[in-house]
Amino acid sequence: MLDDDTTGTLAAEFLGHVGPDSDAVGSALEVLNHGTAQRLLNAVRVLARASGSDPRVEKALRKASVDRR
Numbered sequence: 001m002l003d004d005d006t007t008g009t010l011a012a013e014f015l016g017h018v019g020p021d022s023d024a025v026g027s028a029l030e031v032l033n034h035g036t037a038q039r040l041l042n043a044v045r046v047l048a049r050a051s052g053s054d055p056r057v058e059k060a061l062r063k064a065s066v067d068r069r
Helices: 008-018 022-034 037-048 055-067
Strands: none
Touching (some): 008 037, 022 055, 037 055
């Protein structure tokens, strides 16, 4: 749902409240690499709420912050 312009914002909000699981993190990472600007924002919101124990999150957020400068 994160990769859809219609539902992505609502999905990101929901995941922010319940906490994203591993599948949601995977979806957010995919969107972060291939999504539109609005989708990227939603992906960052989800990843920001993800567990710090997932090593993919920090690396992806760092890469996204460098790539978008």
